[in-house]
Amino acid sequence: MGSQDESIYLGFDSSTQSLKVTAMDSKFRILAFEQVHFDSDLPQYETKDGVHRNRGWEGRITSPVLMWVEALELALERLQQKDFPFDKVVAISGSGQQHGSVYWKTGSGEVLNNLDASKPLVSQLKDVFATHDSPIWMDSSTSKQCREIEEAAGGAQALCDLTGSRAHERFTGPQIRKLYQEQEHVYNNTERISLVSSFMASLFVGKYASIDYADGAGMNLMDMKRKEWSDGLLEATAPSLKGKLGPLAPSHGIAGKIHLYFISRYRFNPECVEVNWSGDNPCSLAGLAIEKPGDLGISLGTSDTVFGVSADPKPGVDGHVFPNPVDPNSYMCMLCYKNGSLTRQEVRDRCAGKSWDIFNQYLDDTPPLNEGKIGFYFKETEILPPLPAGIHRFDLSGADGAPLGHGRVDTFGAATEVRAIVEGQFMAMRSHARNFGMPDPERVIATGGASANHHLLRVCADVFGCDVYIASRPDSSSLGAALRAAHGFRLQTDETFSFSSLIKEASEDGATQLSLATKAPDTELHKSYDKLADQKLQYEHLLLQLAVVQAIPID
Structure with a gap:
């Protein structure tokens, strides 16, 4: 496997409009970056901004699942064409746009386990989905199902207290309930339901990967404190749902070793492990190294999000609370705006x-x-x-x-x-x-594509009344995924190794360094x-x- 100095960590981000991959060495230096834009690089899927709008009913917004598969292979092929040393990759992880769901058809697990390295993934997986359309976070067609789930929980605040959020149209629980009510044949033919994060993770290990705690909290189905599925909410959503979701897993846990498909096709290291993928917002938290309440992250992307950490969150109907993907003793608090x-x-x-x-x-x-x-x-x-x-x-x-x-x-x-x-x-x-109870920030850390616009950040500083910093790289989700891969890899041999320790090492070598964009x-x-x-x-x-x-x- 080579010395630790030769080790490489890969972080992926399957977002709304593109797939990105960041490669980082053991000294936390960025070695490579690739990006596949769905609209321009994969025009055959006929998306606009990575999505299909209003196909079937008003407010329905979906993305084609096979597009994400093909984007992954295209990104790897581009790295391969540049002689990227896949054989030195010891760990990978990733982030997926939160709330998108994928429905594997009965019998798909066997297909996934027996991938043939001589054939592209798309040709092998084209028939394994109960539906090829993944409802994503922009979907707003599940108002009825949201009301039903909130009523079953005892009201919006009661659902917040249990799961960290009230019912939201984009959340996976209401999406699953709508599918069950309006396309029952699709639901009945579904063997496994993945989030975008666990779906992409499943491709790499050739088996169904677990949904991690942080991304699982964005479903209106998980008991946030116990980090287990809520039986009452599962029952209120759809029948036999627990078996279709599979077990939850810690964000830092190992999903498995990389599948032979990637070893044979791209010459990945056979000992390469995959750390469980998580949501894009939790991975952004990791990528920006936000660890204390005085830091407020603002992601300016397709959606705008505001997030920070808390040891004692107070869930409310305006925002969301997720388990912190890199610290089991704290939580991530977040507000989300669709119009970014x-x-x-x-x-x-x-x-x-x-x-x-x-x-x-x-x-x-x-x-x-x-x-x-x-x-x-x-x-x-x-x-x-x-x-x-x-x-x-x-x-x-x-x-x-x-x-x-x-x-x-x-x-x-x-x-x-x-x-x-x-x-x-x-x-x-x-x-x-x-x-929502977030303290006034001591500093704002901006990320996302629009964080490169200092004219916007000047207004941000004026409104929040504090200095605004930007990360050395705007792609905080894929960077956060690479850092999480490094953390999960180190935990295999040192169970006490903290993400804070990793961030200290990374900041000394530049991967998580911040630069002042504009003063208060x-x-x-x-x-x-x-x-x-x-x-x-x-x-x-x-x-x-x-x-x-x-x-x-x-x-």
Whole structure:
């Protein structure tokens, strides 16, 4: 197997729009990076932004399972063409977009175990799925099933207390229940249900890999404190579900040794082990080395997420609590927004001629606080707050003492619109994080594709009132997966080896180093943003009230 100095760790990230892989050596130096864009690299699947929208019923958003399989092989082939030393890889792990589910047809386990290295994976797996469409986190078609699961648990807060989250349309439990109710023949022909993370892990070990604790918490099915499936919730979701889900497993556990298929086809090390995959957000937590409550992670991607750690979380209906994938004694707290980069991009296309340079110039040319003009921009049905697609603009200039509803407007100028969406998104994060009990941050650590835009991060610093840092690499999920692979590998010989110790080593050699993107604003500007954020939150409550009576005007 070679000396430890020659060891390589691979981290994968199967996200909404692409598959990435990061290779890291034992000194935590990045050796290689590959990325497969689903739309452009695999056009035969006819996705837009990696998904299919509204095929079958309104609000249904899915991705083709075989696309993920083919993307994996394409990434490995690209590494192979560059003479990547697969024989030195001692451990792999990965992250998958949370909440996506895969349905293996009866008898598929045998096919998976007997993969033929002379044939591509796609040709061997094309007939093993009960359905080729994986419902993903963007799906919003399971409102009925969410209500049913919450009622079975005794209400939204009771479900939060048990599982860490209330029922959400994108969560896997409601998705499974909808499949059982509306496509019972598919459910009955399903031998195993995987998440995207455990599905991709299964390919590497040639058998059904377990769902890990951190990703399993995003299903509305797991007792978070006991880290076991809740029998009551399984029964409320679909019959005989426990057998289809298989056992849960620790995030740092070993799924198995790599399958002969990859040894023969790519010359992987026969002793290479796979550490259980987890969700993309838990892996981002690992990749950003967030270990204390003073650090707040913000991922600016297809969805925007805000996350941190807590030893004593208090689950609530606005956010989520997951087991920490790298520390069994703490939890990950997270808020999720469906309208992230794609919604910013929609405003860019409409207001700035599809140019980020013009978008950024508009952002720089408009004054902080936008002269009291605020907006809510939802290209997709939003998660937090739970509002339908639409744009809602308000002009609060001169509105001191005015009742809610003052200054409703239909349009802003292009520059005002740009600042309104950016400020609005960060102010929502700030308000909701406070409401969820997250402490005011000492620093924000930004990641995701849009974290490379320092114009956005300037607004982030102004709103949160603290310095904003960025990781040395924006792909924190695949980096976090590589770090988790290294941690799980070390735990095989040293059960007391902590992820904190690993991060200390990694930071000394650069893999997890942070760089200051922008410093905190002056105190008065931050106080003004706090006041505006409170006002915006009041208008959010108004919109929610109107939504209940179906009276929101959609622009």
